[in-house]
Amino acid sequence: xxxxxxxxxxxxxxxxxxxxxxxxxxxxxxxxxxxxxxxxxxxxxxxxxxxxxxxxxxxxxxxxxxxxxxxxxxxxxxxxxxxxxxxxxxxxxxxxxxxxxxxxxxxxxxxxxxxxxxxxxxxxxxxxxxxxxxxxxxxxxxxxxxxxxxxxxxxxxxxxxxxxxxxxxxxxxxxxxxxxxxxxxxxxxxxxxxxxxxxxxxxxxxxxxxxxxxxxxxxxxxxxxxxxxxxxxxxxxxxxxxxxxxxxxxxxxxxxxxxxxxxxxxx
Numbered sequence: 001x002x003x004x005x006x007x008x009x010x011x012x013x014x015x016x017x018x019x020x021x022x023x024x025x026x027x028x029x030x031x032x033x034x035x036x037x038x039x040x041x042x043x044x045x046x047x048x049x050x051x052x053x054x055x056x057x058x059x060x061x062x063x064x065x066x067x068x069x070x071x072x073x074x075x076x077x078x079x080x081x082x083x084x085x086x087x088x089x090x091x092x093x094x095x096x097x098x099x100x101x102x103x104x105x106x107x108x109x110x111x112x113x114x115x116x117x118x119x120x121x122x123x124x125x126x127x128x129x130x131x132x133x134x135x136x137x138x139x140x141x142x143x144x145x146x147x148x149x150x151x152x153x154x155x156x157x158x159x160x161x162x163x164x165x166x167x168x169x170x171x172x173x174x175x176x177x178x179x180x181x182x183x184x185x186x187x188x189x190x191x192x193x194x195x196x197x198x199x200x201x202x203x204x205x206x207x208x209x210x211x212x213x214x215x216x217x218x219x220x221x222x223x224x225x226x227x228x229x230x231x232x233x234x235x236x237x238x239x240x241x242x243x244x245x246x247x248x249x250x251x252x253x254x255x256x257x258x259x260x261x262x263x264x265x266x267x
Contacts, residue, residue, distance in 0.1 A: 006048045010034065010072035015046060018075035023136075024261035025073070026144060026254055027128075028085040029059070030171065032066050034073065035253045035261045045261075047252050060127050067135060080139040081260040082132050084109075085172070089122040089145055091186040111146045116153040116183040120146045147259040148176060149186060155218075155243075157181035162215035164208075165243065166201055166233075167255055168225050173197040175204040184208040194228045202236055212236060218243040220255050 006014060015021065017039055026033040029052075036046040050070060052062040067073050094117050102108055107129050110121040122143045132141055148167070156163045156178035167174040173196075177185040185208035189200040205212055217233060217240045219226055226242060233240045245251050249258035 006046050008048060008050060008070065010046075010048060010050075010070035012072050012075055014072050015075060018072075018077050021077055022079045022081070022261055023073065023075075023077040024081045024083065024257050026083045026085060026257040026260075027063060027132075028171075032063070033254060033257055034070075035250055035257050036077075037250070037261045045250050047250055060125065060131060063128060064131060074135065076137070080136040082136070082139050082141045083144045083147070083256055083260050084122070084124055084141065085144045085188070087122045087124050087143075089120065089143055089188060091118050091120050091145060091149065091183070093117065094119045109142060111142050113146060113149045113153075116149055116178075116181070118149060118183055118186075120149060144254070144256040145174070145186060145188060147256045148174060149183060151255075151259055152176050153178055153181055153183055159216060161239075162210055164201070164205060164210050164215060164217045164237075166197070166217065166219050166221075166229075168194075168197050168219065168221040168229050169254060170225055173200055175201055177204060177208040177210050184210075194225075194232055197229055198232045198236075201233065205237075213238050215239065216241070220245070222252070 015036055020039040021036050024035045031052055032050045034048045034050065038045050050066045052066055094112050105126055106123045107126045108121055108123045110119055112119045120143050129141065132139060152165045162179045164177045171190065172188055173191050174188045185204050187204065191197045217237045219230055219240060220243045221229060230240055248262055
C-alpha cells in the first residue's frame, strides 16, 4: 500500500471519493492519527498525524478542535472506525465480569476477542464518546489493544516457540506475549525513551515467564525507533527481529490503526 503525502489541514478535496473508502482514526492523549486506505488494492492511502493542542485546558475541546479543523474527517465515508488509546485498559479472561467501578463522567467499553478467549475493557470520558458518536455516522469505537490481541495471536500460532510482540511508537510501548496462540500477557505503557521501553519489555517477560534464550521477540516500530531499541533488546534476548507487516497494511501507521482500516487483515 503506497502512502499519499498529505498536508494539514485535511480538506474534503483530499478525498473526493470518500463514499468508497473507510476512515480509521486512532485518538490518543496527544494526537489523532488518520488512515484512509485506497479504494483499490494498488491505490494510494492517506495517512496523517494531527497533534492535539497541548495548551488546551480540556482534552475534549482539543479533540473537537482537531476534528473541526480537518473537515475531511467529516466526509461521508463508507465506514468509520475509532481506536482509542491512553486510558485504563485491562485484558482479562472472557466473561470475567465487571472489573472496575465506573467513575463519574466515565464510560467503560468492553470487547470480547474470541480466538484468544479474552475480553478487553477500558474506560473513557463519556463526553468524548458522545462527541465521537454524534460527529461520525455509526462509528465503531474500541480500544487499540483489541485488534492487536486478535491479529498477533493469529500470528503466534505459526510458531512453536513463545513469542513476545513489542510495538514501540515513541510515547508508548505495547507488549503482548503468547505461547502456542494463547495470550499470556498484554499491556501498554507510557515511555519517554528506548531505555523505558526496554525496562517494560523485560519486566513483562519476567512476569509472563518468557524464555529469553529460546523465545522469539518481534518488534514493530518505525525504522528510527526500531534501530534505537533493537540493539538494547538483543543484549538480553537471543531472538529479536522486526515483525514483517503484510503488504496491504500501511507501514507508517500504528499497527492497530492499519488493522482497523483493513478489517479482514487479521482473519
